[in-house]
Amino acid sequence: MRKLDQLCERSTRSLAQRTSRRSLLASLGQLLTGAALLPLLPMDRAGRARAAEAAPRADSPESCEYWKYCAIDGFLCSCCGGTSASCPPGTAPSPISWIGTCHNAADGRDYIVSYNDCCGKSSCATCDCTRNEGEKPIYRPSRNNDLNWCMANADVNYHCTVSVILGVAEK
Amino acid sequence: MLCAALSWPLLAARVLATPPPLPAEHLTVERLPPRSPHWVYVFDYMFDNEIDARVYLYDGDSYRRLGQIGAGFYSSLNLSPDGGTTAVASTYFARGSRGARTDVVEFTDNATLTVTHEILLPSKRALSALGLFNLSYSADGHLLYAAYMTPAASFGVLDPAAGTVLGEVDTAGCVLVIPSGHYRVSSLCESGRVLTVTLDAQGHELARAMSEPFFDADQDPVFVQGIPTTRGNVFLSFLGEVHQIDFSAAPPEFAAPWSLVSPAEKGHWRPGAYQVGAVHRELGRLYVPMHEGGEGTHKDGGTEIWVYDLASHRRLARWPLKVHGLSRVIAVQVSQDPAPILFAATETSQLAVFDALTGRLRHIEKHVAQSPWMLLNP
Numbered sequence: 001m002r003k004l005d006q007l008c009e010r011s012t013r014s015l016a017q018r019t020s021r022r023s024l025l026a027s028l029g030q031l032l033t034g035a036a037l038l039p040l041l042p043m044d045r046a047g048r049a050r051a052a053e054a055a056p057r058a059d060s061p062e063s064c065e066y067w068k069y070c071a072i073d074g075f076l077c078s079c080c081g082g083t084s085a086s087c088p089p090g091t092a093p094s095p096i097s098w099i100g101t102c103h104n105a106a107d108g109r110d111y112i113v114s115y116n117d118c119c120g121k122s123s124c125a126t127c128d129c130t131r132n133e134g135e136k137p138i139y140r141p142s143r144n145n146d147l148n149w150c151m152a153n154a155d156v157n158y159h160c161t162v163s164v165i166l167g168v169a170e171k
Numbered sequence: 172m173l174c175a176a177l178s179w180p181l182l183a184a185r186v187l188a189t190p191p192p193l194p195a196e197h198l199t200v201e202r203l204p205p206r207s208p209h210w211v212y213v214f215d216y217m218f219d220n221e222i223d224a225r226v227y228l229y230d231g232d233s234y235r236r237l238g239q240i241g242a243g244f245y246s247s248l249n250l251s252p253d254g255g256t257t258a259v260a261s262t263y264f265a266r267g268s269r270g271a272r273t274d275v276v277e278f279t280d281n282a283t284l285t286v287t288h289e290i291l292l293p294s295k296r297a298l299s300a301l302g303l304f305n306l307s308y309s310a311d312g313h314l315l316y317a318a319y320m321t322p323a324a325s326f327g328v329l330d331p332a333a334g335t336v337l338g339e340v341d342t343a344g345c346v347l348v349i350p351s352g353h354y355r356v357s358s359l360c361e362s363g364r365v366l367t368v369t370l371d372a373q374g375h376e377l378a379r380a381m382s383e384p385f386f387d388a389d390q391d392p393v394f395v396q397g398i399p400t401t402r403g404n405v406f407l408s409f410l411g412e413v414h415q416i417d418f419s420a421a422p423p424e425f426a427a428p429w430s431l432v433s434p435a436e437k438g439h440w441r442p443g444a445y446q447v448g449a450v451h452r453e454l455g456r457l458y459v460p461m462h463e464g465g466e467g468t469h470k471d472g473g474t475e476i477w478v479y480d481l482a483s484h485r486r487l488a489r490w491p492l493k494v495h496g497l498s499r500v501i502a503v504q505v506s507q508d509p510a511p512i513l514f515a516a517t518e519t520s521q522l523a524v525f526d527a528l529t530g531r532l533r534h535i536e537k538h539v540a541q542s543p544w545m546l547l548n549p
Contacts (some may be wrong), residue, residue, distance in 0.1 A: 070467075096322060122268035125219040133467040137395045138299055139346050139359045140388050141322055148245050148298035151322060156298065157244070157268055158221060 059106075064129035068113050071100025071135050073145035074161035077118055079127035085164045087118035093162070094119055094149040098142055100134055101169050110169040116162050119150035124160040203228075203237060203282060208508035210237070212257065212547040213522065214248060215540035216300050221245060222268055226257065226547075227540060228284065231512045231524050234534045238284040241277075245298040247305035251331075252312045254549025255281055258331065260296055260306045260317050276306070276317065278331060290334050292327060295319040297346070300544065301445055302396045304347040309354050314374060316348035316356050326356065328374030337374030342366060347395060349404060351418035359395060361388055365416070365423055385414055385425050394469070398448045398457070400481070405450060405457065407431070407442050409469045413457075415481070429484040431459060431477065439463055443471045445544040446502035451511050451527060455481040458513055458527070460500040461489075472499025472518050478530075490530040497523055497535065504546035516543035 058065035061084035062076060068084055069076070081088030097116040104111055136143040150156045209231035217224045224242035229235070242248065243261030250257055257279040265271040274292035279285065297305050297320035305318040308331075315329040319339070326348045328337045345358035345366040354370040363384030369377045386393045386408060393414060397404035403418035411431035417424040432440050442448065444460040451458075457480075460473020478488040492500060492515075500523075502516040511527035522539035525532055 073470075120269060123219050123221050128218065130470060131467065132470050135467065135469070136388060136392050137359075138297075138301075138320075139361045139395070140392070141320075141346075146299050146301050147320070147322075151298050151320065155264075155269055156262065156272060157264060 062127060064127070064131065067102055067104050067106075068111075068163040068165070069129055070102035070131050070133040071098070071113070071143075071145060072115055072161055072163055073130040073132070073135070074117065074128070074158070075124040076127035076129050077124070077160040077162045080118075080124035080160040082118060082160065082162060085162055087116075087162060088121075088124070088160065090121065091118040091159050092120045092153055092155065093117075094151075094153055096152050097149055097164075098144055098147070099166070100143075100163075102133070102163075110171075112166040112169050114164045114166050115145065115149070116164060117149040118159045118162060119153040120155040120157055121159040122157055201238075203284065206254065206281070206549070207232065208506045208549070209512055210548060211504055211506075211514045212240075212248075212250070213516065213540050213543050214242070214246075214545040214547065216542035216544045217540075218542040220541075222264065224261070226259070228281075229522065229536070229539065231506065231514060231534075234524070234536060236539075240279045240284060241286075245300055247297070247300070247318070248545075248547070249303060249306045249308060250281075250547055250549055251308055252310060256287075256331075257281055258306060258308070258315060260292065262294075262296060262298070276315065276329065276331075288334050290315075290329050290331070290336060292317060292329075292336065293319070293339075295321045295325075297324075302347070303399070303545075303547075304349050304395065304397060307348050307350045309350050311353060313372065314354055314370070316350060318346065318348050320346065324358075326358075328370060330374070340368055340370070340376055342368070347397075349397060349418065351403070351423070352421065355418070355421065357418060357423060359393070363387055367422060369421070380422050382422060382425070385416070385428075386412075394442070394447045396445070396447050398450045399452070400450050401452045405448065405481070407447055407459065409441060409466075410437060411441050411461075413479075413484070431461070431479065431486075438465070441468065442473070443469045444473060444501045444503070445470065446504070446516075446546060449503045449505040449513065449546075450481065451505045452507060453509075454511070456487070456505070456527070457481050458503050458505055460503055460515070462499065470501075472501040474499060476500065476503065476513070476515065476525075476530075488530055490525070492517075492523075495523065495532050495535065497521055502544055502546050504548055506548055514546050514548075516540070516546060 061078040094117040097114045138144045213227040222244045226240040228237040246261040248259045260276045274296045276290045297318040315331045317327040319325045325341045342358045345360040349357040357367045363386045365382040368379045391408045391410045393406040393408045403416045406414045412428045415426040449458045461477045476490045498517040498519040500515045504514045513525040513527040515523040522536040524534040
């Protein structure tokens with residue numbers, strides 16, 4: 001088993017050295033377009049979401065692996081009565097947000113995504129998901145996911161987070 | 172008849188052997204023992220129920236929880252320089268999870284764990300849970316600084332003895348309240364510079380100065396979780412650069428950065444956590460949770476703790492964690508006594524207690540909190 005691990009590690013490292021991440025993702029995206037029904041192996045992701053129960057498939061907005069969530073940190077509104085781009089009933093969207101740039105393997109494009117918090121109720125407490133691609137500390141607030149972005153709402157209580165496509169990222 | 176005769180001695184023996192009843196008990200309130208350098212304050216962010224964060228006082232010798240301090244919503248906290256007081260800046264809603272917002276700093280006497288007094292704040296407290304520097308004391312304990320963000324950035328200057336807000340200082344977009352001297356407050360800026368504001372004893376701004384950039388937020392940002400040293404703070408970068416800043420000097424002095432990782436390790440091994448390092452100030456030892464990972468893994472916890480000598484920049488040890496059944500370490504703290512212990516909280520809420528000199532594991536608390544994101548000690 002250890003030898004198998006080492007073999008896999010060596011081949012993965014070798015592939016990583018020969019391939020840029022973007023080109024790899026683009027190629028994989030083309031390869032996998034229309035192949036979303038392939039079974040997905042369980043992943044050992046880092047961070048709080050790693051402790052999540054058996055996750056739905058990565059093409060599901062209820063999965064922390066969903067492509068739009070590449071810089072999210074919080075509870076997925078999709079699991080809380082909303083969707084990936086709508087707040088649950090009775091909550092209020094934050095007018096301010098942080099942004100991320102996420103790659104959609106299905107069409108090979110990068111998108112600017114706005115992460116808005118949904119406010120006015122206490123923690124949704126399900127589908128906790130933290131991913132930090134391009135995330136920066138709070139001295140760059142527009143890229144920071146530690147702040148409570150309900151901070152400018154009338155009711156600053158944090159409930160969950162959505163991810164809203166703003167547009168295709170310029171290369 | 173025969174049975175009765177035989178059972179009498181047995182019954183008598185049982186009556187004689189029955190112990191006396193337990194005495195009546197008197198309900199009391201436990202008092203804390205004298206303060207120990209091996210105590211640690213465990214900040215439980217309570218992510219699944221954020222309006223009810225709390226701080227647990229835990230003893231690293233008896234391995235017992237000694238008590239609790241309430242911490243409300245999205246709180247920031249710090250200990251007074253003499254260790255006698257815990258200050259918690261928090262937000263409460265009038266009806267539990269909704270209603271009018273009240274921002275407040277609450278002061279708890281660490282000898283009794285009772286709240287002694289509070290200061291009402293304007294409703295602009297920075298709602299960010301990470302790091303020591305959203306609420307901090309001046310070195311003499313006379314002033315307390317509270318970070319504000321609306322998202323416009325500023326900080327409040329408070330008088331903890333009088334229980335009053337003295338004023339507010341604009342920070343031109345820079346964040347955090349890093350205290351030094353009498354009375355300077357430094358903040359980190361997106362440009363990689365440090366803004367330092369000098370105040371008088373009444374909290375009025377006397378002067379401000381901006382440093383040259385010491386990091387690049389695009390190429391290699393620094394964690395905001397600065398680690399106090401004897402004369403300032405250590406800031407670690409995402410890729411493992413160590414920036415030692417002497418804040419006792421005016422203006423602050425920046426030592427040449429050095430790296431936690433060798434050229435071969437760079438980009439593979441990196442620091443990552445919610446509380447990303449601890450320093451034993453007298454020994455000059457730095458403890459950092461390290462993991463293998465790429466960009467975007469800066470909040471992944473450490474699979475090992477690496478130990479460094481701050482003076483020589485030499486790595487002294489690597490302590491793997493999995494061999495002890497520990498999950499990734501997301502917060503570390505070290506006691507400051509001559510026989511120090513290292514506390515390490517994990518992503519599955521374990522609290523490990525190590526001998527900080529040898530790395531010997533002394534104890535694992537299986538579930539210390541729901542979200543143990545920061546550890547404090549006097």
